Amino acid sequence: MSFSSHVTDSTTLTETRTAPSMDNEIYITDSLTDEDRIRDRTCSIVRRSTFRHPPSAFDTLSHELQIIRHVRPRAFIYDHDAAEENYYNSIDNIPIIKNNECLWIDITGVHDKAVLASISQRFKIHPLVILDIETNEQRTKLDVFEDALFLVVKLIYPDHITQKIHIEQISFYLKDNILITFQEKSNNIFDRIRNRIRHNKGRVRRSKIDYLFYSLMDTIVDKYMDVLNIANTKVEAIDHQLMQTLSRDTLETIYDLKRDMLDYRRLISPLKEIINRLQKEEETQIIQESTIIYLKDLFDHIVQVTDTIDTYREMLASFIDFYMMLNSNAMNEVVKTLTIISTIFIPLTFIVGIYGMNFENMPELRWKYSYYIVLSVMVLLTLIMLTWFKRKKWF
Template identity: 25%
Template sequence: MLRQLASKPENDFEWIDIYEPQHEEIHATAEKYGLHEELLDDSLQPDHLPKYEQMENYAFIIFRIHTDNRATEADTVQQLTHKVAIFYAKDFIVTIHRKPHKLIEVLGDQVKQGKCSSTFHLLNNIIKACLMTYDEPSNHLARSLEYYEEQIFLRTRKAPLLKGMYFLKRKADLVRRMLMLSYDIIDTIDAEDGDVSTRDTRDMYVRLQNIYDALSENINHLLNLYFNVSAQRTNDTVRVLTVFSVFFMPLTFIVGIYGMNFDFMPELRAHYGYPIVLGVMVIITLLIYFWFRRKGWL
């Protein structure tokens, strides 16, 4: 669907927004503004990564915005992000995306209210709005990280944590990758005709990049802690089992000796032979117990 959100008589520039693009709309717009066919193909690829390409009369930008998909196991580019293709020139902007987005509607209202004085100003606002879609997901990732940290350290019953942390790591790493690939876009916008607004966009980009870098690093640390805690719990279990086996080793030895079917054995015919052997076994158990306590193993 093609919409004209700004026109030259009212805004001194044109803004054409196309969502759920049709072949006729795309090529009619390309012919009107002289857009390259290969760039049109890039704008229609659903999994294309962020890029900035300067042509002779306009610039072509692909930016990926974060989706509202809160599925735990969403970890691919298409599941976590949507693509917005932007053709930018001094007198026009063309945006192409597959689904309608609220941020486009908000920016369209701002243009109608006269809050965008040029296409450069509008472009900066579009990029800033796209960056803002990564803000709330970072908070969600931070809360999830706190949950898994609590589960690892404070809960004795193991939940299926490893799978959840794997998808958490995938999400953080994927967003980091999208932000890293978007650096050229932010840098070019701020360097071309930079002002307070573009520097604010760069500051937001740097802040989000630092947040996701920290999240990714913390998730990696948490995974290492998870494996260390799991290994520690396994070691504790093995230690307890080893202690019990040490208690029973001498008792099993004594019982094994007296379990042999020989007629001539010490104390075999003694009236108090059985309680004496039991007493010796109790004494041995107590000696092992106190020895372990003295060594600090219990």
């Protein structure tokens, strides 16, 4: 086994984006103009972002730096005996693989139209597929062609330090022994798979390209599990907090988490049908029969993820009902206290009202101890009513 890793046509990171060649520009522009006129679609469509948090200044600066940076694809060429990892300044520099070799082209950044045009021209990728790759708010979907598969999924993963949830689009283009992945930004999500290729661990190097595709998808589903583990911690904290204190901040937290669960389900649930389609032999011949059993296991994991999301949604809905019940009970306690006070003062107000009338013929007004007798009667009535309320367990 041998493995080599070096940089082909290396350049510095400060290199600005190079202008696309005239041939590539004409190829991609003419095709997209015709197709967009037919389908009335453009890559500048603005959709509601599933990530509600506004980007920070650091994220904005990183995005601006990414725009001016030339995308340099990373390619893995491997078979059972050897593997090679290279960075290339041009798609044309990637060598043609042999019959028993597999090629994985990993592209980080979908802003460089020259690179996308070169990929489209070399691997005969339809221009509308390139548009879907450029559109970051594309829905989760699978397109089946005669000799290729195109899959768009959402990568949902937590930051290991801040535990902040990130949502990113990843596109897969799969054909004979060739897999091309498109990511929005660089991350280490697939480092475990890359190390397997470098060190010939697991089944990746001994299998066709479809097993690599499965391994990447399995990693994405594992990240879904990590996100749900964080959500589980938040759900337990809310459950504990509801029993301790009743605050509006808790209700806002419940609604935010419930909205997150709704977004996760909308992004993840289409994968069940997609994986189910990939298991069918009539869909495509790219997926080998030996990989179908792994896709079934992946399908089970996705079902587990969606079931867990549904469970959390039901728990959060019950938390909202429980919050409303506690709030209503607290209001009922206030009303009950005020009602008891009002009930006590009704007979006292009646007595005071009688002796507050200005009639001349009221014998009690001329008694020596009439004032103290009335006060004693009022206190006795109050004690009797409190004792009766206590026996009724009204307080």
